[in-house]
Amino acid sequence: xxxxxxxxxxxxxxxxxxxxxxxxxxxxxxxxxAIDELDIDxxxxxxxxxxxxxxxIPSPHFKADTLHTLHGRPLAFATGIRITRPDLxxxxxxxxxxxxxxxxxxxxxxxxxxLKIITICVNNSIYGMTGGQVSPTTPKDIITETSxxxxxxxxxxxxxxxxxxxxxxxxxxxxxxxxxxxKSIQKAFQINGFSxxxxxxxxxxxxxxxxxxxxxxDFYQFIIKNIISYEKAKSLNKEELKNKIIIGEYV
Amino acid sequence: xQGNIACAEGALAGGCRFYAGYPITPSSEIMEHMARRLKEVxxxxxxxxxxxxxxxxxxxxxxxxxxxMTATSGPGFTLMLEGIGYAIMTETPCVIVDVQxxxxxxxxxxxxxxxxxxxxxxxxxxxxxxxxxxxxxxEEMYYLTIEAFNLSEKFRVPTIVLSDEIxxxxxxxxxxxxxxxIYEREKDINKPPFLGDGKVSPMPSFGEGANLLITGSxxxxxxxxxxxxxxxxxxxxxxxxxxxxxxxxEILKYETYFIDDCDYLIIAxxxxxxxxxxxxxxxxxxxxxxxxxxxxxxxxSPIKKIKDLIKEKKIIVCEMxxxxxxxxxxxxxxxxxxxxxxxxxAIYPYEIYNFIKNL
Numbered sequence: 027x028x029x030x031x032x033x034x035x036x037x038x039x040x041x042x043x044x045x046x047x048x049x050x051x052x053x054x055x056x057x058x059x060a061i062d063e064l065d066i067d068x069x070x071x072x073x074x075x076x077x078x079x080x081x082x083i084p085s086p087h088f089k090a091d092t093l094h095t096l097h098g099r100p101l102a103f104a105t106g107i108r109i110t111r112p113d114l115x116x117x118x119x120x121x122x123x124x125x126x127x128x129x130x131x132x133x134x135x136x137x138x139x140x141l142k143i144i145t146i147c148v149n150n151s152i153y154g155m156t157g158g159q160v161s162p163t164t165p166k167d168i169i170t171e172t173s174x175x176x177x178x179x180x181x182x183x184x185x186x187x188x189x190x191x192x193x194x195x196x197x198x199x200x201x202x203x204x205x206x207x208x209k210s211i212q213k214a215f216q217i218n219g220f221s222x223x224x225x226x227x228x229x230x231x232x233x234x235x236x237x238x239x240x241x242x243x244d245f246y247q248f249i250i251k252n253i254i255s256y257e258k259a260k261s262l263n264k265e266e267l268k269n270k271i272i273i274g275e276y277v
Numbered sequence: 278x279q280g281n282i283a284c285a286e287g288a289l290a291g292g293c294r295f296y297a298g299y300p301i302t303p304s305s306e307i308m309e310h311m312a313r314r315l316k317e318v319x320x321x322x323x324x325x326x327x328x329x330x331x332x333x334x335x336x337x338x339x340x341x342x343x344x345x346m347t348a349t350s351g352p353g354f355t356l357m358l359e360g361i362g363y364a365i366m367t368e369t370p371c372v373i374v375d376v377q378x379x380x381x382x383x384x385x386x387x388x389x390x391x392x393x394x395x396x397x398x399x400x401x402x403x404x405x406x407x408x409x410x411x412x413x414x415x416e417e418m419y420y421l422t423i424e425a426f427n428l429s430e431k432f433r434v435p436t437i438v439l440s441d442e443i444x445x446x447x448x449x450x451x452x453x454x455x456x457x458x459i460y461e462r463e464k465d466i467n468k469p470p471f472l473g474d475g476k477v478s479p480m481p482s483f484g485e486g487a488n489l490l491i492t493g494s495x496x497x498x499x500x501x502x503x504x505x506x507x508x509x510x511x512x513x514x515x516x517x518x519x520x521x522x523x524x525x526x527e528i529l530k531y532e533t534y535f536i537d538d539c540d541y542l543i544i545a546x547x548x549x550x551x552x553x554x555x556x557x558x559x560x561x562x563x564x565x566x567x568x569x570x571x572x573x574x575x576x577x578s579p580i581k582k583i584k585d586l587i588k589e590k591k592i593i594v595c596e597m598x599x600x601x602x603x604x605x606x607x608x609x610x611x612x613x614x615x616x617x618x619x620x621x622x623a624i625y626p627y628e629i630y631n632f633i634k635n636l
Contacts, residue, residue, distance in 0.1 A: 092489065
C-alpha cells in the first residue's frame with residue numbers, strides 16, 4: 027500500500043484479519059485513495075458498518091470515527107447521524123448479507139428517503155465470517171454450506187432494487203476495477219442524496235473453494251469472463267444474464 | 278394534560294432534541310406530539326420503518342452529541358431490545374419509554390398492564406445493569422422523563438420509563454417548575470471513552486477528532502475489539518454492572534406511606550400504587566393498619582431498602598401481571614401475598630380492600 031495512505035490507518039491493529047485472496051483489502055485501499063485525492067478531512071467522515079467481514083474494513087482500520095453496529099442495522103444508525111449532523115459525511119460499509127438480507131428493510135427505506143449517505147455494499151455473495159452460508163446475492167446453483175446441492179433460489183440484484191427505491195446514484199464494480207471504483211466513490215461524495223456502490227469482492231475461502239475456484243486467479247478469470255456492462259445487459263434476457271456480473275452505473 | 282403528552286414535554290425539558298419512533302398503541306401520542314414540538318425547538322424527528330431502526334437511529338443521534346429518545350409498547354420494546362443491548366454495550370445514553378399494554382405478543386393493544394417489568398430488566402442478551410423508572414401520575418411522568426435523561430447521560434446507560442396505558446391516557450393537572458436540573462455529558466477526546474472500571478468515562482461525539490472506535494463487540498477502554506480475550510470480557514461486564522451498582526444509593530428512589538405503624542405493607546408501582554393508596558385510606562377508616570411502599574425507580578430495585586420491614590410485616594404485592602416484581606420481594610421472605618390481575622383493567626381500590634380484609 028502507498029505510504030501516503032498510512033496516515034489514515036491505525037497501524038497498531040495490522041495485519042488485517044482478511045483471508046489470503048480476499049478482495050476487501052483492495053477495496054480498503056481504494057476507499058482511502060478516493061478520500062485522499064479528494065482532500066476530504068477523514069475526521070469529518072463517520073464510517074458506519076454492520077457485522078461481517080466487510081464491516082471490518084473501516085473498524086478498526088480507519089483512523090476516523092467508526093461505528094461498528096449490529097448485524098443489518100448500519101443504515102438505521104447512519105440515519106440518526108445523518109439527520110442530526112449535516113456537517114459530517116457518512117459512509118456505510120457492509121456486506122451483502124448485512125445490507126440485503128437482515129438489513130433489507132432498512133436499505134429500501136434509506137434509499138426511499140434519499141438521505142445523503144454513501145453506502146458501499148461489499149458483495150462477496152456469501153456469508154464469510156460465519157463460515158460460508160448462502161446469501162441473498164449468491165447466484166443460482168452455487169454450492170455453499172447451507173446450499174450443499176446448489177442454491178435453489180434466484181439472487182437479488184441489489185442495484186436494481188435500490189434504484190427502484192429512488193436512490194440518487196447506484197453503480198456496481200468489482201475490486202478488479204479499481205479506477206472506475208475509485209471514481210464512483212469520489213462521485214458519491216458529490217451526490218446530494220443516497221448513493222449505493224455494489225462492489226463484487228472474491229471470497230476464495232468459502233465461495234471459490236467450494237465452486238472450483240480454489241485460487242484468486244481462478245476467481246479473477248471467472249469474474250473477467252462474466253462481467254457485462256449495464257448498457258449491454260439491457261438487451262439480454264434472463265437466461266442469457268445467468269451468472270453474469272453487471273457493472274456500471276444504474277443511475 | 279395527558280400522561281403521554283407530559284412525557285413528551287418532560288423529554289423536551291430534559292434536553293431531548295431527537296426522536297425516532299414507530300407507531301404503536303398506547304404510546305403514539307408521544308410521537309405525534311414530538312413530531313410537532315421538536316420542530317419548534319430546532320430538534321429532529323423521524324418516523325422509522327420499524328422499532329429496531331428507531332432505537333438504532335436514536336443511538337446514532339446520541340453519538341452525534343444529541344439527547345435522543347424513542348417510545349413504544351411491549352411488542353415494539355421486544356424489537357428494540359436488540360438496540361438496547363447495543364446501547365448497554367457501547368455505553369450510549371438514550372431514553373426508551375415503554376407504555377405497557379396486555380401481552381404476550383399483540384395482546385390487548387388498548388389495555389393497561391405491567392407485564393414488562395422483567396423484560397425491561399433482562400430482555401437483552403448478556404449480563405448488565407439497567408435503569409427503569411415507573412411514574413404513577415401525569416406530573417411524575419413529566420419529571421421522571423427529565424430524570425430518565427439525567428440518569429441516562431450521567432451513567433451512560435439506556436434508561437427505560439415504564440409507563441402503562443392508564444398513566445399514559447390519564448388527564449391531570451401538573452405544575453411545571455420554571456427551573457429543572459439538567460445533566461450534560463462530559464467530553465474529553467484525550468481520555469478513553471469506555472470502561473472506567475465502574476466509573477463513567479467522558480463521551481465525545483462524532484466529528485470532534487476523537488477517532489471514536491465504537492463497537493458492540495467486546496472491547497477495551499479505547500474501543501479496540503477484543504473478541505477473543507477472556508480478561509477483556511470479564512473487565513467489560515464487570516464495569517457495566519459496577520457503574521450502576523456502585524451508585525445505587527444515588528439512583529434508588531421510592532416513596533412510603535403510613536409504614537410506621539402498619540401491620541400490612543402493600544408494595545405497588547405505577548397506576549396500581551394509586552389504587553393501593555386509596556384502599557389503604559378505606560382500610561384505615563376501619564382501623565386496619567396498612568402501609569404502602571412504592572418503588573419510583575424499579576431497576577435497580579429499591580426493595581432491598583425495606584428488607585427488615587418485609588421480614589416484620591405481612592406483605593402484599595399488587596401488580597398488573599401474574600407476579601413479576603413479587604420475585605424481587607421473595608428474595609427476603611418466602612411468604613408474600615400477591616394480588617395479580619391481567620384482565621386488561623385497572624386493579625381497583627375495592628379489590629385491594631377486599632383482598633386484605635380476607636387475609
